[in-house]
Amino acid sequence: MAINTIWVYAEAADGKVAPLTLELLTKARSLAGNVEAVLAGDASDVAATLGAHGASKVRATGDLGEALPGPAAASAIAEAVKGGDAPDLILFGQTYEARDVVARLSVKLDRTVLSNAVDLAVEGDGVQVVNAIFGGNTLVTTTFTGPAPHLVLVRPKSFAAEESGGGAAEVVALPVPDLGATGSAKVLARHVEESTGPKLDEADIVVSGGRGLGEAEKYQMIEDLAKLLKAAPGASRAIVDAGWVPYSYQVGQTGKVVKPNVYIAAGISGATQHMVGMKGSKNIIAINKDKEAPIFSVSDLGIVGDVHKVLPKLIETLKSR
Amino acid sequence: MNIVVCVKQIPDPAAPGALDPTTHTLKRDGKLILDESDSYGVEMGLQLATATGGGEVSLVSMAPNNEVSGLRTALAMGAAKATLVSDPALAGSDALSTAKVLAAAIRRQGVPDLVLAATESTDGYTGTVPEMLAELLGLPSVTFAKKVEIADGTVKVQRQTELGYDEVECPLPAVVSVTAGVVEPRYPSFKGIMAAKNKPVDQVTVADLGLDAGEVGQAGAGQQIVQVAAAEARQAGTIIEDDGEGHLRIVEFLEGLKVI
Numbered sequence: 056m057a058i059n060t061i062w063v064y065a066e067a068a069d070g071k072v073a074p075l076t077l078e079l080l081t082k083a084r085s086l087a088g089n090v091e092a093v094l095a096g097d098a099s100d101v102a103a104t105l106g107a108h109g110a111s112k113v114r115a116t117g118d119l120g121e122a123l124p125g126p127a128a129a130s131a132i133a134e135a136v137k138g139g140d141a142p143d144l145i146l147f148g149q150t151y152e153a154r155d156v157v158a159r160l161s162v163k164l165d166r167t168v169l170s171n172a173v174d175l176a177v178e179g180d181g182v183q184v185v186n187a188i189f190g191g192n193t194l195v196t197t198t199f200t201g202p203a204p205h206l207v208l209v210r211p212k213s214f215a216a217e218e219s220g221g222g223a224a225e226v227v228a229l230p231v232p233d234l235g236a237t238g239s240a241k242v243l244a245r246h247v248e249e250s251t252g253p254k255l256d257e258a259d260i261v262v263s264g265g266r267g268l269g270e271a272e273k274y275q276m277i278e279d280l281a282k283l284l285k286a287a288p289g290a291s292r293a294i295v296d297a298g299w300v301p302y303s304y305q306v307g308q309t310g311k312v313v314k315p316n317v318y319i320a321a322g323i324s325g326a327t328q329h330m331v332g333m334k335g336s337k338n339i340i341a342i343n344k345d346k347e348a349p350i351f352s353v354s355d356l357g358i359v360g361d362v363h364k365v366l367p368k369l370i371e372t373l374k375s376r
Numbered sequence: 377m378n379i380v381v382c383v384k385q386i387p388d389p390a391a392p393g394a395l396d397p398t399t400h401t402l403k404r405d406g407k408l409i410l411d412e413s414d415s416y417g418v419e420m421g422l423q424l425a426t427a428t429g430g431g432e433v434s435l436v437s438m439a440p441n442n443e444v445s446g447l448r449t450a451l452a453m454g455a456a457k458a459t460l461v462s463d464p465a466l467a468g469s470d471a472l473s474t475a476k477v478l479a480a481a482i483r484r485q486g487v488p489d490l491v492l493a494a495t496e497s498t499d500g501y502t503g504t505v506p507e508m509l510a511e512l513l514g515l516p517s518v519t520f521a522k523k524v525e526i527a528d529g530t531v532k533v534q535r536q537t538e539l540g541y542d543e544v545e546c547p548l549p550a551v552v553s554v555t556a557g558v559v560e561p562r563y564p565s566f567k568g569i570m571a572a573k574n575k576p577v578d579q580v581t582v583a584d585l586g587l588d589a590g591e592v593g594q595a596g597a598g599q600q601i602v603q604v605a606a607a608e609a610r611q612a613g614t615i616i617e618d619d620g621e622g623h624l625r626i627v628e629f630l631e632g633l634k635v636i
Contacts, residue, residue: 157504239546
């Protein structure tokens with residue numbers, strides 16, 4: 056193996072490690088002999104899970120209080136790298152938090168960031184990163200030309216998470232240097248606006264609605280159908296931008312990436328921005344008035360029809376079962 | 377309060393994209409338009425300038441061939457002036473080079489109270505440039521803002537998170553990136569469109585910004601595309617016209633998958 060150490064930027068909330076972190080640890084294990092986690096926060100609750108997925112160590116800043124993680128984690132990682140502990144590669148999930156961290160780190164280390172990766176490989180001494188562009192129709196492989204450590208942002212659901220059977224990761228302190236003005240943003244309060252039922256990016260079935268629903272009130276049909284199927288409700292960017300549902304419902308390039316067993320797209324035409332987020336679903340059902348809609352090109356079952364007619368009948372039929 | 381909004385001019389997303397056969401970078405030689413994502417930042421800038429008692433909203437942009445059509449759209453919405461960095465040396469720039477160029481262009485104008493940007497461009501969508509810009513300017517930042525207010529020298533933001541949102545407060549000057557849908561972008565009025573034609577656009581090169589051509593563009597990118605291949609296409613499935621019984625086909629399909 057041509058690369059020795061990979062760091063994975065770990066994310067956790069309420070003592071639970073994010074699924075994306077576990078996906079990255081699993082992939083990292085297949086690429087390098089030593090995998091370590093880096094965490095902006097306290098590691099005591101998560102060292103066991105991180106270790107069980109292959110991290111030998113977790114370098115943790117400790118509780119950051121009300122500070123945003125971006126400047127603190129980037130400064131701490133940069134200091135560790137400059138202090139001689141540099142890994143060959145640092146993997147980040149394409150999340151809100153990790154994008155802040157990797158962006159500041161990119162400037163501090165003067166290293167390029169390859170983003171939106173859907174696959175990774177080690178080729179000789181180099182790291183190759185695969186991107187899916189044009190809605191996933193074209194795969195582009197890029198390699199780094201500068202020195203290590205290389206920085207990569209990886210899209211969720213690119214790899215399956217598997218346990219390695221390892222013991223708890225050794226917790227090592229990751230000191231945060233003085234941040235000056237850059238660290239002056241403070242979190243005053245945190246709000247959770249998850250819908251009840253399964254989480255969008257973990258659900259076995261996802262039912263999404265789009266502009267074809269016509270008006271905000273009609274989104275209730277999506278909620279009703281989702282409930283009947285024990286599915287998570289989702290949405291296209293168009294109706295999130297229009298304010299019908301919260302941003303946390305959004306499936307797509309700027310929203311969540313989902314790969315459920317079944318994805319039902321109702322009144323969604325299938326803009327590139329949306330397809331990027333759901334194309335990996337095992338089975339896709341689409342309902343749309345326009346038979347030329349791009350969503351039909353990826354559908355296993357396409358119903359050319361009016362969602363206002365098809366959905367109520369579908370809901371009634373499922374209710375009566 | 378003075379505000380700078382970073383805007384990108386991109387190939388029309390409705391048109392099929394193409395890669396340059398030699399460099400494998402996205403072709404940008406056709407007509408460019410204002411990235412719709414950036415219209416939210418422009419609108420937010422205009423609203424915040426008004427809410428804080430006036431002040432100027434100016435634009436910075438980096439684009440090939442001295443392209444100004446997207447900038448004219450933002451000027452027509454009400455921005456006062458623009459700096460456009462255009463230089464053949466910038467072709468193939470990565471996110472870090474782009475941020476270095478935008479930071480230098482902002483410094484040339486004078487660092488304002490607030491720098492606004494979209495969370496990510498529609499064509500490149502790395503979502504890293506605003507935070508890089510903050511680091512280069514030595515400023516605090518709040519990214520992925522879905523609500524922005526200014527009071528007493530601080531900016532209050534509702535920041536998107538994986539689970540909901542955080543309320544974040546940050547002293548000015550600062551960099552804030554805004555999500556789509558944060559405000560309703562205005563349509564340029566006829567008067568605005570006419571006025572935009574005479575608004576100043578400062579056209580500068582890499583050398584004007586005091587940057588070395590070797591640290592930007594393809595030369596400074598630190599990355600190289602080694603392969604472009606077609607992805608495995610999804611098999612097209614069954615498409616049927618709804619004859620009033622379409623819902624039953626869906627039920628059968630779900631039964632076949634044993635999920636109901």
